[in-house]
Amino acid sequence: MRQNAVAGWLLLAPSLLLLGGLVVFPVLYNAWISLFDKHAFLPVQRFVGLGHYVYFAHDEEFWNSFGHGLVYAGATLVLQLAVGIPTALLLNEGFRGRTLLRGVVLFPYVIPTIVAVMLWKWLLNDSYGLVNHLLIAAGAVRGPVAWLGKDWIMTSLVITSVWQFFPFVVVTYLARLQTIPPELYEAATVDGAGAWRRFRHVTLPQTRSVLFVIVLLRSIWMFTKFDTVWLMAGDGGVSRYIRTLPVYAYARSFTYLQAGMGAALAVIMFVMLIVATAVYFRVFEREEAMS
Amino acid sequence: MFAPVMIIIPFYILVKQLGIVNTRLALVLSYTTFCLPFCLWLLRAFFESIPLELEEAAMVDGAGRARAVWHVVLPLALPGLIAAAIFTFILAYNDFLFALVLITSEELKTLPVGVNDLFNATIVDWGMIMAAGVMITLPAVLFFAGVQRYLVQGWGAGGVKG
Numbered sequence: 001m002r003q004n005a006v007a008g009w010l011l012l013a014p015s016l017l018l019l020g021g022l023v024v025f026p027v028l029y030n031a032w033i034s035l036f037d038k039h040a041f042l043p044v045q046r047f048v049g050l051g052h053y054v055y056f057a058h059d060e061e062f063w064n065s066f067g068h069g070l071v072y073a074g075a076t077l078v079l080q081l082a083v084g085i086p087t088a089l090l091l092n093e094g095f096r097g098r099t100l101l102r103g104v105v106l107f108p109y110v111i112p113t114i115v116a117v118m119l120w121k122w123l124l125n126d127s128y129g130l131v132n133h134l135l136i137a138a139g140a141v142r143g144p145v146a147w148l149g150k151d152w153i154m155t156s157l158v159i160t161s162v163w164q165f166f167p168f169v170v171v172t173y174l175a176r177l178q179t180i181p182p183e184l185y186e187a188a189t190v191d192g193a194g195a196w197r198r199f200r201h202v203t204l205p206q207t208r209s210v211l212f213v214i215v216l217l218r219s220i221w222m223f224t225k226f227d228t229v230w231l232m233a234g235d236g237g238v239s240r241y242i243r244t245l246p247v248y249a250y251a252r253s254f255t256y257l258q259a260g261m262g263a264a265l266a267v268i269m270f271v272m273l274i275v276a277t278a279v280y281f282r283v284f285e286r287e288e289a290m291s
Numbered sequence: 292m293f294a295p296v297m298i299i300i301p302f303y304i305l306v307k308q309l310g311i312v313n314t315r316l317a318l319v320l321s322y323t324t325f326c327l328p329f330c331l332w333l334l335r336a337f338f339e340s341i342p343l344e345l346e347e348a349a350m351v352d353g354a355g356r357a358r359a360v361w362h363v364v365l366p367l368a369l370p371g372l373i374a375a376a377i378f379t380f381i382l383a384y385n386d387f388l389f390a391l392v393l394i395t396s397e398e399l400k401t402l403p404v405g406v407n408d409l410f411n412a413t414i415v416d417w418g419m420i421m422a423a424g425v426m427i428t429l430p431a432v433l434f435f436a437g438v439q440r441y442l443v444q445g446w447g448a449g450g451v452k453g
Contacts, residue, residue, distance in 0.1 A: 226294065226387070231387070263301070
């Protein structure tokens, strides 16, 4: 037994070392940096205590970014669920070509973010884009819509992100759907339940816990998404209409070279996520207890 | 699991102090950091689902611990290993932030960053950008298609990339 424990620790050692050195230490170090006015490249730093945090409390840009993040995460989460769950239900039915369709649905999730973004930028291009062409041909709009201009850039970002990430919802939900015993549906059908009531009273209760995980992970991931948002905005002037906290943190650190400020933003996001997750767990537990 | 952007600043400073900015090693370390927690979690679930009796039976038949693991446990955990591999591959292949911050030279740039540079060129050549897009999507799709059947199982055991 003793020998087993030693072997166990030895096997765990490389992972623990890596996690300690590359995850735990940087997170703590990040909190430490956030207390300094630190240049990103030069070895210049000055202790400012909680100064950065006080600054952000009054910083308009911070609150704008926070607002954009909430809108972005909220809208993409709702739409991913609205598109993803029906797709998963559909793919769970038996029909010809199901395997092929499953592969196709996964496609957006597999292609690199940069490709997804450039694809949508081309589709939404105001002069040559397919979207404007179809809208005009259908008579839905009179002139081309500036999808990448300041009024529509957030909508375009949300569309791109939903397209890119809804397959995650499909796959995760589908995996759980497949483990629901068919007898439950048979029993419900015998009892005269239609498709909607079967969904409401069999599928939903069975998939509650996976929905819980999907909502949690997707909202965290969308709120902290960097690449899609940053690539969508490019360097243009519209970037400030979709700037979220991760992009703001990046700009502070690597554009304005204020590493200390960037670190403080990372800490703020970290705390926000922990608090939101804790509240989410509390609410869900209470609901569990009631049902 | 947290996002790259929350760790990139201390990571960048550490990498700089270690003198490995603009090296492949820096990227390897970054992606390892990012995938390790998830892979540990995923693989643990797979290993746990393999009955201990199988391993014991192999050892009763005279196999040492190492052989029991190699010939009995690993083959059974293969779907999990593949799922972890796909996850890590896609995350590292797609990553933008680490490659953007940690790599400065043209020669070491990864594909996503390189393609993005085409956007920032004076004249945006859409034909060339699209061709680059197809080229960098192909390896990911081929890799994915090859191992797709293991996937639903792997993903069912937990979440996957952000």
